[in-house]
Amino acid sequence: MEEPSFSGLFTPGELITDDPMWMRGHGTYTGQDRKTYSSVAGKLQRVNKLLTVKQLNGRYDPLVGDHIVGRITEVGNRKWSVELGATQDASLQLGSVNLPGGVLRRKSDDDELNMREFLKEGDLLNAEVQMVYQDGGCALHTRSLRYGKLRNGMLCTVPPNLILRQVTQSHDLEGGVEAIIGANGYIWLRQSQGQKPEQQTTRKANGLNRLEQDSDAALIFKDTNDEISIQTRQTISRYYNCIQALADCEMMIFGSRLREIYEASLVYADAAELLKIEVKQDLCRQLK
Template structure:
């Protein structure tokens, strides 16, 4: 016979404040870090005392021992009013409806594709959730199912939007807009998802002729600049160009710019710098001013100088 034992409840002493005997009662010494320290502290380690449970409420990534809130994971401290939580550094992507993601086709199944999106489960891209030749909103036919690999096949990269969730928690994504779909003419850079900040637009164009797609799942696509497509919303579109596997011709200057931006992203991720369009633009301008090589930013001394320059007071 299997018996289940409940977890012991945390005892609470309401109205009782414990202080060191040498500390006067009118001095509040419960908080280990004040609010400014909590907001400025970037990383914490497991077992580190954050604050007092009598002043703040514990959130995800924390636990309470002897009326003290303690971090249970390595990550960044987040404070919302009186709620303290720790967002883990190394964790899988936790999707939300409306998120922009970059993924890789992992498997082709009947009427759907399985997509690796750096999450706990593979995402699902239904055949009914993509644009097909002959009309954006037309019905999907049996012939379309037989030609699924002409649209996406194993190993293809794509940008999509989280549409909904299935009963098992897997996310359903779509590429109905022509700004989504197969990715070409660039390279993929993988960073921890916690470093990607939510922006007004995750499609970024740098002055050096490089386009960035900052996927909230930690996958960043760096490619040559492509002019805005004016065909969105029309019934007809160039399916051969949209689903082509062949890259366009890329000149040496653009290749160097793509490689430089990719190396900058890798360096900033190494030093756990949150990635936004403003930060990446400032970092690129700094690297150009140094007149160094494309790979110089990967050196430790150059990387430290870059991070110091970004953190310098303005």
């Protein structure tokens, strides 16, 4: 019997193994000859006796703990629906949101009536995947001041398979720009959210519980952008073009790589030059 190969790529319809001891997972199917075949193009993965094929390019497959960036599509009964590039929208329960006044505050009927004052259709936010359901849906939460409504920036989308999952998905970059790299392929580039030294000292001393009840919680749902300088706007545009260059060259995207390609792009004074195919390829060749 043929043993499955865990190196290389599989194409749709390609034989994985004819050994019945292996269990079928996502991206596989059993033919009439009881052999296991690949149903997508991707790499074979194994967990004990379970075989799955991770497709190279497709919709986002949520995992618990993922830091994502999404868009509100609907305000429902004590929950929001969030589009994040998966097979279906995620749900964000009212009880899973850190409202002004502290995370431990009980959610009242007034909070339900005022849900659109916190998040409304079209708003962008970053959140964490709290639970994944069997049908592919997931539940989110924003029970931290590092999550919430996104302002002062622009959205860049890339295939989710190009995102390298790291412990920290928020990165302070050169030029006063912060990048929130969602595991779902949505990247938010915004003006860096600087803190005064005395604020940082207070937060470290008080710890997470005190942080959640800080008065800054009201800023999570602020609906207007701050004034952004022309120079910062140009820097954000340069990072956007750098990310598109990495995506076009099918290179993995993470914080240190964004810094590298940004520094390499500075030889081009005009950020619009980064839109040229030959320039994209040249920048990607310079990366480690």
